[in-house]
Amino acid sequence: MRDMNYHEFEKSMNSFGDTICKEVFEENQDAIRIKKEKTAVKNFKKIFDAVFQITYEKGFQAMSMRDLSAKTQMSMGSLYGYFKGKEELLAIIQRQGRTMIERVLEPFANRPEDPVTRLKNVIKAHLFLSEKARPWFYFTFMEARNLTEDALESVIRLEEYTEEILVAILEQGERQGVFVPRNHRLTASIIKAMQQDWYLKRWKYAKRNISVDDYSDYILEIVDNFCIKQTLVSTDKGEHPCK
Known part of the structure; x- marks a missing residue:
């Protein structure tokens, strides 16, 4: 992963959008009136894209179902076939966002590698994922201040989850x-x-x-200099310890 660039990461997640929408369909089959998977996956992708566009322009709380209907070109009745209302839609987005992050980060966090490699891999994977799924990340962060207490708690838990991965690796190191x-x-x-x-x-x-490759490499260089113990190094002026 240290040597993987964003282009390679993106290729490995080629079916990323469809996978997310398929999982949403599978996890909510009891509540969704539309039973054809192909149709549901296509429309969930359309719904999510529309939510992120509208939210970027005016915020989720200001978004109405009519706004969503106009942006997706789906009738109000069709939209309610996928979720009961905005709060349920928000819960679906938050739940799937956490699943997405867990799926990408945990394999790198749990690999039997040295702490330095694991830390750098997790940092890089998180950055690459945030580039690939920027609308999801932007939505989660920017809408946090406007959420209900329960929804805000969900965002806080996700923030704590990703921090705990870093803390655990740092403490082990x-x-x-x-x-x-x-x-x-x-x-x-x-x-x-x-x-x-x-x-x-x-x-x-x-x-x-x-x-994003430039940015991730720069962060890893900062982590190198700040976190990793340096041994005695030779210089023209002799040997000295570096922090």
């Missing part, structure tokens, strides 16, 4: 003597903030011609 003893929870928060800056301020990096 400290025990093995490869990471500098620090406040690992704070370190995880800073890493998360750098990851979030990528998908929340994508315009800034596009303007500077910085790719």
